[in-house]
Amino acid sequence: MAAPKRGSMHRIHRLAAIALVAASTAACATMNVSSHVETGLDMTAYRTFDWGPADALPTGDPRLDQDPFFKDQVTGAVEKALAGLGVGLVPAGGKPDLLIHYHAHISQRLDVRAADRQLGYCTGDACSGNVFEYEAGSLVFDVVDARTNKVIWRGWAQDRVEPILENRDVMAKRIQEAVTRIFKQFPRSESP
Amino acid sequence: MSTLPGQPSARPTARLRSLALLCLPILVAGCATLKVNSYLERGADLSRYRTFEWGARDTFSTGDPRLDNNPFFETRVKSQVESGLAARGYSKAATPDIRVHIHASVTQRIDVSGVDGPYAQCEAAECRPFVHDAGTLVVDLVDPATNRVIWRGWAEGTLEGAIDNQRRMEQRIDEAVAKILARLPPRS
Numbered sequence: 389m390a391a392p393k394r395g396s397m398h399r400i401h402r403l404a405a406i407a408l409v410a411a412s413t414a415a416c417a418t419m420n421v422s423s424h425v426e427t428g429l430d431m432t433a434y435r436t437f438d439w440g441p442a443d444a445l446p447t448g449d450p451r452l453d454q455d456p457f458f459k460d461q462v463t464g465a466v467e468k469a470l471a472g473l474g475v476g477l478v479p480a481g482g483k484p485d486l487l488i489h490y491h492a493h494i495s496q497r498l499d500v501r502a503a504d505r506q507l508g509y510c511t512g513d514a515c516s517g518n519v520f521e522y523e524a525g526s527l528v529f530d531v532v533d534a535r536t537n538k539v540i541w542r543g544w545a546q547d548r549v550e551p552i553l554e555n556r557d558v559m560a561k562r563i564q565e566a567v568t569r570i571f572k573q574f575p576r577s578e579s580p
Numbered sequence: 581m582s583t584l585p586g587q588p589s590a591r592p593t594a595r596l597r598s599l600a601l602l603c604l605p606i607l608v609a610g611c612a613t614l615k616v617n618s619y620l621e622r623g624a625d626l627s628r629y630r631t632f633e634w635g636a637r638d639t640f641s642t643g644d645p646r647l648d649n650n651p652f653f654e655t656r657v658k659s660q661v662e663s664g665l666a667a668r669g670y671s672k673a674a675t676p677d678i679r680v681h682i683h684a685s686v687t688q689r690i691d692v693s694g695v696d697g698p699y700a701q702c703e704a705a706e707c708r709p710f711v712h713d714a715g716t717l718v719v720d721l722v723d724p725a726t727n728r729v730i731w732r733g734w735a736e737g738t739l740e741g742a743i744d745n746q747r748r749m750e751q752r753i754d755e756a757v758a759k760i761l762a763r764l765p766p767r768s
Binding site: 422 | 645646648649650651652653688690709710711743744745746749
């Protein structure tokens with residue numbers, strides 16, 4: 389009786405591991421968020437923003453170029469995130485303190501399951517040679533001081549995009565998460 | 581291998597491994613390798629040149645959306661190049677002897693041998709393919725009279741974890757620029 393018990397325990401562990409992987413990919417543990425900042429600026433001085441001229445660079449993917457749904461989701465999420473920071477969209481005809489540009493980019497990238505190995509989901513030969521290709525999406529925001537026309541902050545998120553591009557609900561959710569996490573990095577006072 | 585007094589002597593491989601682990605957090609800051617090289621145009625005499633100014637801005641993509649048109653990256657590179665050239669006796673002038681161009685590019689590389697990987701000292705069975713972002717920074721010195729590149733210096737190395745960390749990126753830039761400019765021929 390001892391042997392099958394051990395086997396089932398092992399199976400439970402495996403199941404738990406698989407569930408964990410599934411959960412972590414679903415909750416986008418892979419989303420990578422970071423930013424660069426111009427140091428020594430008083431960010432509290434900025435109160436209003438407007439959208440800068442549309443990005444001329446292609447996204448690298450025809451599914452995203454000129455996609456109004458994508459654009460609406462991004463602009464909506466940013467307006468919400470900035471409202472939370474006390475920065476509002478400038479009233480029509482007004483002069484904004486900040487201009488915001490964004491750029492979305494999709495490229496092919498390679499991975500070697502380094503994370504799987506680290507977490508122990510594969511060992512020995514099972515880990516090796518697993519080089520695979522995936523589509524990585526980057527969403528980059530530039531925040532420009534409208535007076536000096538200088539970029540004072542850049543924030544971005546990077547994630548796998550296969551599941552995002554195929555499902556509008558997933559896309560909306562991921563954009564929301566990306567924008568929220570990116571603008572969490574926006575400094576609110578002098579010290580970044 | 582000598583050991584510190586009072587410390588149990590460790591096996592060399594274990595020591596190497598702990599060294600590699602030590603390197604891991606500061607991988608990009610210190611332990612990562614940087615390959616530096618340069619070309620000098622045949623017959624060019626750099627000692628004739630005294631003044632410099634920036635050339636037209638690079639319009640190529642870097643290959644990484646985080647670095648494209650990134651003023652924080654550009655400003656750091658430019659200020660390091662300017663101070664490095666000033667330290668070598670070049671001064672800025674409106675009608676310069678040299679125009680300076682910089683170009684950065686990022687490519688994903690697969691490293692199978694583990695040489696550039698975080699565990700540079702891996703033993704055969706532990707060596708795994710390792711994917712990383714490799715960055716190249718190129719500094720060109722152009723003679724505006726002939727519009728020819730008279731000197732090109734470049735540095736190549738991993739940018740893993742460096743773009744996502746502004747401070748680390750700046751350290752990486754400082755190191756690369758210093759090593760590139762160190763290859764300029766000495767002034768007579």
